[in-house]
Amino acid sequence: MTENNTVWVHLQHTPLALAQAYEFLSVPAAGGLALFVGTTRQWTGSQVTVRLEYEAYEPMAAKEMHRIAAKARARWPMLLRVCLIHRLSSVPVQEASVITGVAAAHRAPAFEACRFLIDMLKQSVPIWKREFFADGTVTWVGTEPQPRAPM
Numbered sequence: 001m002t003e004n005n006t007v008w009v010h011l012q013h014t015p016l017a018l019a020q021a022y023e024f025l026s027v028p029a030a031g032g033l034a035l036f037v038g039t040t041r042q043w044t045g046s047q048v049t050v051r052l053e054y055e056a057y058e059p060m061a062a063k064e065m066h067r068i069a070a071k072a073r074a075r076w077p078m079l080l081r082v083c084l085i086h087r088l089s090s091v092p093v094q095e096a097s098v099i100t101g102v103a104a105a106h107r108a109p110a111f112e113a114c115r116f117l118i119d120m121l122k123q124s125v126p127i128w129k130r131e132f133f134a135d136g137t138v139t140w141v142g143t144e145p146q147p148r149a150p151m
Helices: 018-025 058-075 107-124
Strands: 007-012 032-039 047-056 079-087 089-092 096-104 127-133 138-141
Touching: 007 058, 018 032, 018 079, 018 096, 032 107, 047 058, 047 079, 058 079, 058 107, 079 107, 096 107
Parallel strands: 007 079
Antiparallel strands: 032 096, 047 089, 047 127, 079 096, 127 138
């Protein structure tokens, strides 16, 4: 785990704990906490999803996640805390794959920065996803170019 008193970036192979992210973001000066939790959904189009599996080049992924956190802090200097946490390995339906979150004095920068974090993470962090379906098919996701988030 990479953590300091204002930024928490983490890749892990075990279930994500939303309560830990909320606790990390909760500081007395924060009037707004924004959290995004990405979960495995049951349906992908007309197919029943059984699970997702994530792989990453972990050193590069962590480095890029830190870069994104720094970019958010530069763009919204009023951010008090930032977290980016991503699960690797198998993630069953209804479980969390990713948590992004921020603490700020006010809600507007919290919402904006949290959206920026998830958009940038999906766009630039080397994490790859496979979808496993009930009919036995497996599909790699995200190999096509994604729309870029505003810089």
